[in-house]
Amino acid sequence: MTLRAALPQFSAAVLLALMVAFPVRAADRFITVASTTSTENSGLFEAILPQFARSTGIEVRVVAQGTGQALRTARNGDADVVFVHAKAAEQKFVADGFGVNRNPVMFNDFVIVGPKADPAKVDGMNDAPVALRLIASTGAPFASRGDDSGTHRAERRLWQWAKITPTGSWYRETGSGMGATLNIAAQTNAYALVDRATWLAFMNKGQLAIAVEGDKRLFNQYGVILVNPKKHPHVKAADGQAFIDWLTRPEGQKAIAGFKVGGQQLFFPNAGEPGA
Amino acid sequence: MDGAFAQAFKLILGLDAEFLGIVGLSLWVTLSAVAISAAIGLPLGALLAVCRFPGRGALIVSVNALMGLPPVVAGLLVYLALSRAGPAGFLGILFTPAAMIVAQTILVLPIVIALTRQVAEDMWAEYGDHLASLGQTGRAAISTLLYDGRLALAVTLLAGFGRAAAEVGAVMIVGGNIAGYTRTMTTAIALETSKGDLALALGLGIVLLALTLSINMIVFGATRLWHHQLR
Amino acid sequence: MRDRPSILPLAAYGLRFEMAGIRLIDGVDLAVGSGECVALLGPNGSGKTLTLRLLHGLDVPTSGTVRWATGSDKVAGRKRHAMVFQKPVMLRRTAIANVRHALDAAGFPRAEITERAAAALARFGLQDLAARPARVLSGGEQHRLAIARAAALEPDILFMDEPTAALDPSATRQIEAMFAELKRVGIALVFSTHDIGQARRVADRVAIFGKGRIVEEGPAEEILAAPQTGEARAFIAGDLPW
Numbered sequence: 147m148t149l150r151a152a153l154p155q156f157s158a159a160v161l162l163a164l165m166v167a168f169p170v171r172a173a174d175r176f177i178t179v180a181s182t183t184s185t186e187n188s189g190l191f192e193a194i195l196p197q198f199a200r201s202t203g204i205e206v207r208v209v210a211q212g213t214g215q216a217l218r219t220a221r222n223g224d225a226d227v228v229f230v231h232a233k234a235a236e237q238k239f240v241a242d243g244f245g246v247n248r249n250p251v252m253f254n255d256f257v258i259v260g261p262k263a264d265p266a267k268v269d270g271m272n273d274a275p276v277a278l279r280l281i282a283s284t285g286a287p288f289a290s291r292g293d294d295s296g297t298h299r300a301e302r303r304l305w306q307w308a309k310i311t312p313t314g315s316w317y318r319e320t321g322s323g324m325g326a327t328l329n330i331a332a333q334t335n336a337y338a339l340v341d342r343a344t345w346l347a348f349m350n351k352g353q354l355a356i357a358v359e360g361d362k363r364l365f366n367q368y369g370v371i372l373v374n375p376k377k378h379p380h381v382k383a384a385d386g387q388a389f390i391d392w393l394t395r396p397e398g399q400k401a402i403a404g405f406k407v408g409g410q411q412l413f414f415p416n417a418g419e420p421g422a
Numbered sequence: 423m424d425g426a427f428a429q430a431f432k433l434i435l436g437l438d439a440e441f442l443g444i445v446g447l448s449l450w451v452t453l454s455a456v457a458i459s460a461a462i463g464l465p466l467g468a469l470l471a472v473c474r475f476p477g478r479g480a481l482i483v484s485v486n487a488l489m490g491l492p493p494v495v496a497g498l499l500v501y502l503a504l505s506r507a508g509p510a511g512f513l514g515i516l517f518t519p520a521a522m523i524v525a526q527t528i529l530v531l532p533i534v535i536a537l538t539r540q541v542a543e544d545m546w547a548e549y550g551d552h553l554a555s556l557g558q559t560g561r562a563a564i565s566t567l568l569y570d571g572r573l574a575l576a577v578t579l580l581a582g583f584g585r586a587a588a589e590v591g592a593v594m595i596v597g598g599n600i601a602g603y604t605r606t607m608t609t610a611i612a613l614e615t616s617k618g619d620l621a622l623a624l625g626l627g628i629v630l631l632a633l634t635l636s637i638n639m640i641v642f643g644a645t646r647l648w649h650h651q652l653r
Numbered sequence: 654m655r656d657r658p659s660i661l662p663l664a665a666y667g668l669r670f671e672m673a674g675i676r677l678i679d680g681v682d683l684a685v686g687s688g689e690c691v692a693l694l695g696p697n698g699s700g701k702t703l704t705l706r707l708l709h710g711l712d713v714p715t716s717g718t719v720r721w722a723t724g725s726d727k728v729a730g731r732k733r734h735a736m737v738f739q740k741p742v743m744l745r746r747t748a749i750a751n752v753r754h755a756l757d758a759a760g761f762p763r764a765e766i767t768e769r770a771a772a773a774l775a776r777f778g779l780q781d782l783a784a785r786p787a788r789v790l791s792g793g794e795q796h797r798l799a800i801a802r803a804a805a806l807e808p809d810i811l812f813m814d815e816p817t818a819a820l821d822p823s824a825t826r827q828i829e830a831m832f833a834e835l836k837r838v839g840i841a842l843v844f845s846t847h848d849i850g851q852a853r854r855v856a857d858r859v860a861i862f863g864k865g866r867i868v869e870e871g872p873a874e875e876i877l878a879a880p881q882t883g884e885a886r887a888f889i890a891g892d893l894p895w
Contacts (some may be wrong), residue, residue, distance in 0.1 A: 171458025178600075180518055187617050192601065203534060209598030221507030332473055332618075350618030369445050380514060553741035554711055556806075557732050558758035566754065572746040 156227050173207045176205040177385045180217075180225035182296055182322040185368070188343035188412055198273030204385050211403050212323070220244065220371070223378030226386040229370045229393075231296035231341075233302050236369045245371035246383075249394050250422035252413040253367045255276075255347060256300055258358035259328075260286075260337035260398035263414040268337075274359040275308035285316045286335035292319025300366065301379050307363065328354070343412035367422055368413070369393070393417070428623025430632075440602065445633065448606040451519055451593065452586040455526035459534045459582055464575065467538025471546050482539065486534035493502075497592030500525040517598040520529065522606070525592040531580035537578040544565045573645050580641055587634050593594040608632075659809045660733045661687040661722040661841055668707055668717035669887070677863040678714070680704050685810060685841055690832070691851035694874065695888060701845035703708040704712065704862070705812045708843065709736045714718060721818050730862030739815040741799030750779040751787045752802045759806045760786065771791040773805030774798075777831055793824030800831050811835060813844035829855055847888060853877050861885045 163394045187206055195206045211219060212228040221244050230236060239245045245325060258277055260268065266286040268277040279406065281288055290312070291298040305312055318336060324344045329367035331338040332352035340348075345356070360362075370390050375383040392398040399415035406412070416422045433441050448570060468484065502508050504516040504524070515521045545567050553563045590608035597604030599613060607630040614623035663685045670678035678700045693701040706712045706721055707841055710726065712726045726732055744751050752770035763768060780799055782794060790798060796816060803811055817825040825848075833854050835842060835845040846852055850858050852873060859877060860870040861884070869876055880886040 169599070178598075183616070187613070207517065207600040207603050211598075211602055223511070323616050325613075325618055329615070329618060348618040350620055374589075380506065417521075461892070480857060549742055551711060551743075553758065555736045555738075556755055556758035557760075562758060566744070566758070607815060609776075 173386065175203055175385060176207055177226040177382050177389060178207045178209060179227045179228040179229055179389070180209050180214050180215075180219040180226070182216060182231060183325065184231070184297065184341045184344045185212045185229065186382050186395050187325055188341075188347045189407065190343065190402070190405050190413060193405045193418055194398065197401050198389065198398065201275050201397065202388055202392065204265060204386075204388060206389060212291070213297075213299065214294030218347075220373045223373065226373055226382045227389055228373060229368065230247075231366055231368045232299045233367055233369060235296075235299065236272055237373060244374055244377055246373050246374050248369045249390055249417065250419060251368045251370050251393050251417055252399075252415045253365060254341050254413050255359070255421065256297070256341055256353060256364040257356045257368050258337055258339055258364075259331070259345060259354045260357040261335040261353050261356050263335065263353070264336075264357060266337065269355075269357045271358045274304050274361040274364055277358045278304055278308040278312075279310060281337050282312060282316075285314070287318060287331075287333045287334055289334065289336040290311065290317060290319045291324065292321045292325050293323070295324075297339060297341060298323060298365075303340070306364065314365060324362075342397040343407075346407045346410055367416075376383040424623035426628060429621045430560060430628035433625055434632075443602060444605055444607060444610050445629070447476045447519060447604070448587070448630070449633070451522045451526060451606060454523045455530050455586050456579055457585045458523070458527045459530040460579055460589055462539050463534030463559075463582075464568050465564055467535040468542040468567050470535065470539045472564065482536075485536045485539070487645065489536055491529060491532065492591065493529055493617050494591035494595065496528045497595035499526050500528065500592065500596045516596060517600060519597070519604060521596040522593045522604060524587070526586040529587050529589060529592060533582045534578055537581060538568075538571075538575060541571045541574040541578065543613040545571050550566050551631060564569035568643070573648055576641050576645050580638060583637060585630030587630070591610060605615070658723055658728055659687050660723045660728060661685060662722050662733075663708065663810060663841075664720045665708060666718050666720070668704065668714045669697075669850075670703055670707060672716045677765050677865055678707065680698035681707075681717070681867055683708070683860060683867065683870070685715060686819065687726060687809070688836065688839045688841055690836055690842040691778060691844075692753060692859045693843065693850065693862060694852055694859055695845075695868075696847075699701055699862035700865040702814050703865075705736065705814050705843065705845060708732060708822075709812050712734070712883075734810045735803035735810075736811065736812040737796070737799045737803050737814065739814060739818060741795045741800070743795055744788070747770045747784050747785040748779065748787050748788060748798050750792065751798060752805050755802045756805055756837050761806075769805055773801050776804070777801045777834065791824075792821050793827065795822070796820065796824070797831060800828065800835075802837060804831075810843065811842040813842065815845055816849070817846065817848065820854055825851070828841045849877060863888070 191208050199205055209225065212236065212377065213232045216230050216237055217235060219225050236248045240248050240249065258274060266281040266284045268280050271277045290301060301342065320330050324340060325348060327338055328340060328348050329350055332337065332350055332354050341344055370393055371385045372383060372390055373381045375381040394417035399417055402413050402415045403411060436571050439548060468629055498522060501516065503510045504513065504521050549567065555564060556565060586607070590612050593606055597609065599609040601604050607626055611623045611626045614626065665681060665683045668678050668681040669676065670716065671863065681700070681704055697700055707714050722751065726734055743755055746754065749770050753766050754775050756766045756769055774783050777797060779797060782790060782798065787795065787798060800816065819827050822829065829851065832842060856873040859873045860867045861876065862868065863884045869880055869882045876885065877889060880889050
C-alpha cells in the first residue's frame, strides 16, 4: 500500500465520521448581529434570542465585541445588525450612512466597583466624577477597559467631567473585555467601571463590591441599528429589521424586562422613550 | 480545582447538547485544518526536501519561521481577507466555521511543511540513490518517502493538531465565538474566564486536554502497529 | 539464454568525471558482454564505485560515453540494468514489500508484482524472511535481499558495489552462491571488490583500477596470475603503492 492510497483514505474516513457525527447546523434563515460583551456575557441573548427564533424562525448569530469594534465590523458589512451602547457613536454611524436608523432599546446603568477595603474612601458615593477624582488623588489602582468599547467611552466621559486626564501607574488599561478587566481588578484590588448586568452575572468577584452607583451620569443606553443595505447589498435587511422590530415592540421589550439574574432585573426596556 | 474537576465530569456525564456541539465543532474545525494541511503540506514538504532551486534556503527558513506565527496575527489576516470589505469578502464566510478552518490551516500548514521537509530530507539522503537507480522520480519518489516516513509524519500531524486544538486567538477573531455556531472549546474557555466562571472554564480545559490525550493515544496506537515494519 | 533483445554488450569510452575541479575518473574504457562477470579491483579511492555509478547512470560523466547495444538502457520501457549499493538501502517495510516496491517503481505490471516478489525471494532461499522488517535483518541478509530485489527486476546486467566487504566468510559464501545463480540465468555482473580471492573464484574478467584509470584489464586467471603492470602487480601482491 502506498501513502497516496492510505492517507487520503484514512483522512476521508475520519472526516466522514465527523461529518456524520457532527452535522454543522446550517440554519436556513439567520442574521449576524455585532454586539457588545456586556449583553452577551450577562446572558441576555441566551435568554431572549430563543423567543425571537420561536416567533420568527430567524436564528440570530451574535458576535460579541466591544462597541467600537462592533461598529467597525458593521461598517465593513460583516454584520446585518449592530446592537451597542454608545449613543454618540451610534448617531455618527447612522449619519455617515452606514446604518439605516438608530432605535433605542433598553438601558441599564454603570457602577464603579472597588475593593471592599476602599482605599480611596468612595464607598456609598453617588457622584461618579467626584469619586474618580478621589481615586486619582489617592493613587488607588483603577482598571480601565482601554479598548474603545462602550464602557470605555463612558469611562472617558466620566474622567472628562472629573476634569482629570488619568495617567500613572495606578491607571491600568487592560485592553480586554469587561470580564477580563474585572478579573484583573479583583486580583489587583483595583476600582473599575462596569455595567450592572455584567457585574451581577460575573462570578469571580473576589473582594470587589459596588462602591459608587445611582449617578444619572452612569446611565447606559443601548441602541440597535440596521446596517445600511445601500452600502452593503448582501445585508439581510428584512430579517434584520424583523429583529429590530421585535426588540422594540412589546414582545421583545417584555422579554428584556423578564430577563433576571438572581431575581434581579438587569436591563430596562425603553424603546418608546423619546430622546433615549 | 475541585470545582473544575466536578465541572469537567458534569460536562462529560451530562452530555448536554450545547456542550457536545462545542466539542464537535472544535474537533471538526481542528481536524479539517489538519487534514487540509496534510493534503497540501506533506507533498509540499517532501518536494521541498527533494528539489534544489535558487531561493530554497530562504524558503525553508521562512517556512520554519512561520511555525511561530502568532495565532492572533493569522486570525487578523484571515479576518481582513474575509471581511466584506476585504478581497475575499464575496465568499461571505467570515464568522463561520469555514473561516475558522482557513485560519487554523494557516497555522498548521507551516508546521506540516517544515517538519515533513526535515523528515523527508533525512530519508532522501538515505533513499535517493536507490530510488534513482529504480528510476523512481517525482510524485512516485515523494510518495515512497511519505509512506516510509509515516511514523515521523504522524507525529508531525500531531504537532499540527496540537497547535490548532490549543489556539484561541485565530478562531475567536474569525469565528466571532457565536453561541451554538462558532463557539469552540477554546473560545468557550476564554468566554467563561471573562465571565468569571473559572471553574467551568477550567472544567472545559480539562475536557479539551482529555480530548487531545485521546487523539494522541489513537495515533500512538496506530504508529505502534506500523512500528515493527519501520525500524 | 533469453528470447528478448539484450542491452548488452555495454561499451564505455573515455569516461571522465570531475568534481569541484578534481578529476576522479580519468579516461576509463570498459566493455561488458552478455552474461559476463567482471570484477573491478583496486584500492579505496581508485574510482571503482564512481565507475559503477557512471555505468548505471546515477552520475553523468564530464566527458565520454556509455553506450548500450540497443542504443538505450531500456527495453519495452523498462530499465534493464540494476545496482546494489555497498550499504544496501532498506526501505522501512518488510523484506517482500521492499521487493514489491522496486518492481512497482521499475514499472512492472501491478498484477504480476506480488507473484514476482515471492518468486524472487524463493529463488534465493529468502522466503522465510519475507514478512520480516527489512531494517532488522542482519548485514548478510540485507545484502542478499538487496541482490534478490535487484535480480527481481530482470536486468541484463547487475552492478554491485563491494557486495561482501562487510560480511563474514559464511555470508560471503552465500552471496557468491547468489552470483552463481545470477550467472546461470544469464545476468551479466560487474562488481567492485577488495577480495582478490573472490575475483578469482567468481569473475571471468578483472579490471584493476588505480588513480581513476584502469591500469590493467583482461581474463581473470591471466591477470591475477601474471599481472603485466607494476601497479597491478603491487596491488595483487598486497603491496599498495597508491
